Amino acid sequence: MILEKNDWKSSISEIVKDLTPGAFLSILFLILVILVGLFAPWLAPFDQAEILTNESFEPPSDLLWLGSDFLGRDLLSRLINGVRVTLFLALLITFLSFIMGVGLGFLAAAFGGRIDSIISRVNDALLSFPALMLALIVINSLGSSFTVLVFTIAFIDMTRVFRVSRALAVNIMVMDYVEAAVVRGEGKTWIILQEVLPNSITPLAAEFGIRFTYAILFISALSFLGLGVQPPQSDLGVLVKENMQALLYGEYTNIYPALTIAAIAISMNVFVDWLLKRSSAKLSEEI
Amino acid sequence: MSVFAMIGRRLLIGLLTLLFVSVLVFAGTEILPGDVAYAVLGQAATPESLELVRNRLGLNEPVHVRYFVWLFNFVRGDFGASLATFGGSLAGQDIGTELLNRGWNTMLLAGSTALIAVPLSIFLGLTAAIKPGGLIDRILTSTSLALISFPDFLVAVLLVTVFAIKLRWLPAIASIRPSYDFFDWVRILVLPVAGLTFTILAHMLRMTRSAVIDVLSSPAIEMAILKGVPRRRLLIKHALPNAIGPIVNVIALNLAYLISGVVVIETMFNYNGLGRYMVEAVTNRDIPVVQACAMIFCSVYVIVNLISDVIAILSNPRVRYPK
Numbered sequence: 001m002i003l004e005k006n007d008w009k010s011s012i013s014e015i016v017k018d019l020t021p022g023a024f025l026s027i028l029f030l031i032l033v034i035l036v037g038l039f040a041p042w043l044a045p046f047d048q049a050e051i052l053t054n055e056s057f058e059p060p061s062d063l064l065w066l067g068s069d070f071l072g073r074d075l076l077s078r079l080i081n082g083v084r085v086t087l088f089l090a091l092l093i094t095f096l097s098f099i100m101g102v103g104l105g106f107l108a109a110a111f112g113g114r115i116d117s118i119i120s121r122v123n124d125a126l127l128s129f130p131a132l133m134l135a136l137i138v139i140n141s142l143g144s145s146f147t148v149l150v151f152t153i154a155f156i157d158m159t160r161v162f163r164v165s166r167a168l169a170v171n172i173m174v175m176d177y178v179e180a181a182v183v184r185g186e187g188k189t190w191i192i193l194q195e196v197l198p199n200s201i202t203p204l205a206a207e208f209g210i211r212f213t214y215a216i217l218f219i220s221a222l223s224f225l226g227l228g229v230q231p232p233q234s235d236l237g238v239l240v241k242e243n244m245q246a247l248l249y250g251e252y253t254n255i256y257p258a259l260t261i262a263a264i265a266i267s268m269n270v271f272v273d274w275l276l277k278r279s280s281a282k283l284s285e286e287i
Numbered sequence: 288m289s290v291f292a293m294i295g296r297r298l299l300i301g302l303l304t305l306l307f308v309s310v311l312v313f314a315g316t317e318i319l320p321g322d323v324a325y326a327v328l329g330q331a332a333t334p335e336s337l338e339l340v341r342n343r344l345g346l347n348e349p350v351h352v353r354y355f356v357w358l359f360n361f362v363r364g365d366f367g368a369s370l371a372t373f374g375g376s377l378a379g380q381d382i383g384t385e386l387l388n389r390g391w392n393t394m395l396l397a398g399s400t401a402l403i404a405v406p407l408s409i410f411l412g413l414t415a416a417i418k419p420g421g422l423i424d425r426i427l428t429s430t431s432l433a434l435i436s437f438p439d440f441l442v443a444v445l446l447v448t449v450f451a452i453k454l455r456w457l458p459a460i461a462s463i464r465p466s467y468d469f470f471d472w473v474r475i476l477v478l479p480v481a482g483l484t485f486t487i488l489a490h491m492l493r494m495t496r497s498a499v500i501d502v503l504s505s506p507a508i509e510m511a512i513l514k515g516v517p518r519r520r521l522l523i524k525h526a527l528p529n530a531i532g533p534i535v536n537v538i539a540l541n542l543a544y545l546i547s548g549v550v551v552i553e554t555m556f557n558y559n560g561l562g563r564y565m566v567e568a569v570t571n572r573d574i575p576v577v578q579a580c581a582m583i584f585c586s587v588y589v590i591v592n593l594i595s596d597v598i599a600i601l602s603n604p605r606v607r608y609p610k
Contacts, residue, residue: 125304240444
């Protein structure tokens with residue numbers, strides 16, 4: 001390979017060149033959603049807890065753009081706030097699961113032998129549990145709070161992240177450049193940080209997107225069952241659940257939050273799909 | 288290793304997994320804070336009444352003794368009594384009869400879904416895989432990418448809005464009456480089954496597609512193409528036998544989605560099945576019911592995975608005819 005000057009301007013223009021229309025729209029939407037989540041308190045037209053009208057499920061109007069919810073609160077403000085809560089929880093969960101999962105996965109791959117087989121067996125056993133069952137058992141015992149939700153789902157996600165990152169690291173550990181590093185006398189920590197991590201960044205980024213989507217869908221499902229985020233706090237799943245009655249009145253109050261969840265998840269999946277295709281295309285060019 | 292030794296080994300692992308699952312279910316529900324007696328009595332907890340309930344439920348025994356008693360009773364089919372329905376006499380509703388009744392309903396829901404979703408998704412997955420990158424493939428993969436991003440309840444909510452509220456063709460709630468005949472059952476099951484089918488269809492389609500593409504790009508198939516084997520024969524005689532293992536695996540994996548889907552859909556439609564039973568039990572902290580339901584769901588999952596692995600072993604010619 002010929003060494004070339006690799007400055008960030010050229011790499012950005014290369015990414016832009018590779019963008020498909022779908023990926024472009026997805027990235028745009030995700031940025032928008034993240035901004036909404038960040039600035040929710042300033043964007044929401046009303047206080048999300050304030051009861052503005054006596055009418056439940058009022059149709060959309062000039063004042064209440066998406067109408068009112070079952071208690072006569074502004075749905076738009078609650079939706080904006082729900083996006084913030086859902087994104088915050090999902091991000092926290094995914095970060096936690098990655099710190100634990102990638103750490104353990106790389107550790108298992110780098111040391112191999114007994115450490116690897118013990119961690120892998122325990123992980124396999126945990127994977128034999130349907131994820132929702134594990135969550136329900138913990139929520140049954142500890143009740144449902146932000147802390148319980150975050151740690152439980154992060155733990156469940158960790159078992160999946162572990163598998164992916166271990167598989168990635170095992171493949172990298174047998175590469176010539178790692179062998180060269182071992183011969184040079186580098187320690188395990190150096191190898192993990194300088195060789196394994198940089199070489200698995202793209203697949204890990206894609207996995208991050210997948211886990212993030214999964215976390216959003218998982219919390220929403222739990223909240224929809226009434227076992228996730230508890231009122232007065234509300235995420236998107238709670239909004240769907242508490243406004244179910246709207247359907248009977250012919251209003252779409254709870255369809256907006258449900259579609260918001262789907263839209264975030266779709267954009268993330270399209271983005272990840274594009275990322276994976278692009279990285280494998282780049283890889284095959286290099287080989 | 289002979290086929291029998293491999294299957295025997297797999298059965299043993301399955302059994303160990305079931306044991307592990309039982310330990311985790313028991314530990315998760317019993318050892319964590321909040322003694323069962325507190326959960327039963329709630330506001331009425333005085334030292335005396337707590338002691339009474341603890342004695343009655345055998346909570347004063349050491350943990351490992353209680354675990355084995357529980358496991359032994361579970362295997363025998365004795366699930367104990369529900370705590371939420373505990374009256375003053377401490378005689379709650381028998382969980383076993385409830386499980387039987389609701390288990391049947393859930394089987395009906397999940398079974399009809401599987402009957403529709405499995406053949407349909409395998410057919411669509413195969414269709415997409417025959418010409419990867421073709422028009423049909425692109426339509427199917429992008430539609431399924433959107434579908435897997437839907438929360439479990441979204442399709443059901445949309446279906447209810449259209450078919451129950453706007454068109455008024457079908458009921459929005461699937462409550463069961465004893466007087467129901469076959470057609471009533473079909474009427475209430477259509478929407479839940481459709482909602483569930485959509486949630487697992489997309490996953491299964493995508494996995495089937497990639498499994499078949501994997502097989503089709505193997506050297507053996509390439510050889511067959513080069514030899515000039517006709518297309519039909521290629522698919523049926525060469526590709527399909529190799530794809531059975533992965534496809535069965537896909538079906539088994541999707542049972543996990545079906546389990547969580549069943550829980551969500553039953554709750555949404557107020558359908559009297561195991562999933563809703565478990566959600567209600569978790570809401571009420573009805574520990575014996577949670578244990579029983581969790582064990583049933585997890586066992587089904589473990590056993591289906593076991594069966595799929597055994598089929599994969601049996602369908603692999605390299606394993607069936609060792610050198």
